[in-house]
Amino acid sequence: SFVPTQPPSVSVAPGKTARIPCDGDNIGDETVHWYQQKPGQAPVLVVYDNSVRPSGIPERFSGSNSGNTATLTINRVEAGDEADFYCQVWDIISDHVVFGGGTKLTVL
Amino acid sequence: QVQLQESGPGLVKPSETLSLTCTVSGGSISRDSYYWGWIRQPPGKGLECIGSVFYTGSTLYNPSLRNRLTISVDASKKQFSLKLSSVTAADTALYYCARQIGGAPDWYFDLWGRGTLVTVSS
Numbered sequence: 001s002f003v004p005t006q007p008p009s010v011s012v013a014p015g016k017t018a019r020i021p022c023d024g025d026n027i028g029d030e031t032v033h034w035y036q037q038k039p040g041q042a043p044v045l046v047v048y049d050n051s052v053r054p055s056g057i058p059e060r061f062s063g064s065n066s067g068n069t070a071t072l073t074i075n076r077v078e079a080g081d082e083a084d085f086y087c088q089v090w091d092i093i094s095d096h097v098v099f100g101g102g103t104k105l106t107v108l
Numbered sequence: 109q110v111q112l113q114e115s116g117p118g119l120v121k122p123s124e125t126l127s128l129t130c131t132v133s134g135g136s137i138s139r140d141s142y143y144w145g146w147i148r149q150p151p152g153k154g155l156e157c158i159g160s161v162f163y164t165g166s167t168l169y170n171p172s173l174r175n176r177l178t179i180s181v182d183a184s185k186k187q188f189s190l191k192l193s194s195v196t197a198a199d200t201a202l203y204y205c206a207r208q209i210g211g212a213p214d215w216y217f218d219l220w221g222r223g224t225l226v227t228v229s230s
Contacts, residue, residue: 031214043155088217090214096171
């Protein structure tokens with residue numbers, strides 16, 4: 001099945017921009033969704049359909065998807081953004097949801 | 109607003125069947141827009157989608173779990189359930205129920221329960 005690849009960790013200083021990649025062959029042809037999971041909490045949807053923010057998600061969060069990489073971008077990173085982030089796609093061959101391995105965002 | 113709540117035993121013996129129920133409150137389970145899904149997360153690891161069910165009973169299963177898995181729905185009770193047979197320690201995880209939306213091939217989960225920890229141990 002199609003399993004997207006994420007780096008285990010990304011670090012960024014407060015106020016800077018964090019970019020979290022989600023890689024896969026021609027992932028730009030797929031629709032990618034993103035979740036944020038803070039310690040001890042359930043995941044929260046932060047971007048769906050590649051680039052759409054759900055109600056209540058700050059504008060600092062944005063998504064893009066092209067070629068072999070989808071990217072979650074977080075502008076003006078805050079300490080409270082520290083979390084695990086997961087990308088997710090639909091595996092059209094086996095008809096089920098597939099998550100990337102997750103990326104831990106550390107705010108320095 | 110719609111809320112989901114998982115319930116079931118927190119401890120299951122090896123080789124037995126894990127059974128969980130998710131109760132939907134604050135909204136209807138019988139909507140054409142939604143599937144209702146189960147996701148698990150082993151301690152310290154990532155997310156794995158188990159499968160999901162439509163209010164009519166139609167299911168979508170993770171192929172790697174299909175031969176041990178049954179997901180069903182009771183729309184009258186606004187509940188859907190997970191049964192995973194022949195469990196081993198590898199099935200120890202935090203189990204989440206969630207609302208699945210979007211439609212193939214763009215399914216995603218927009219609403220999650222808080223999760224329930226299931227440990228497989230004798």
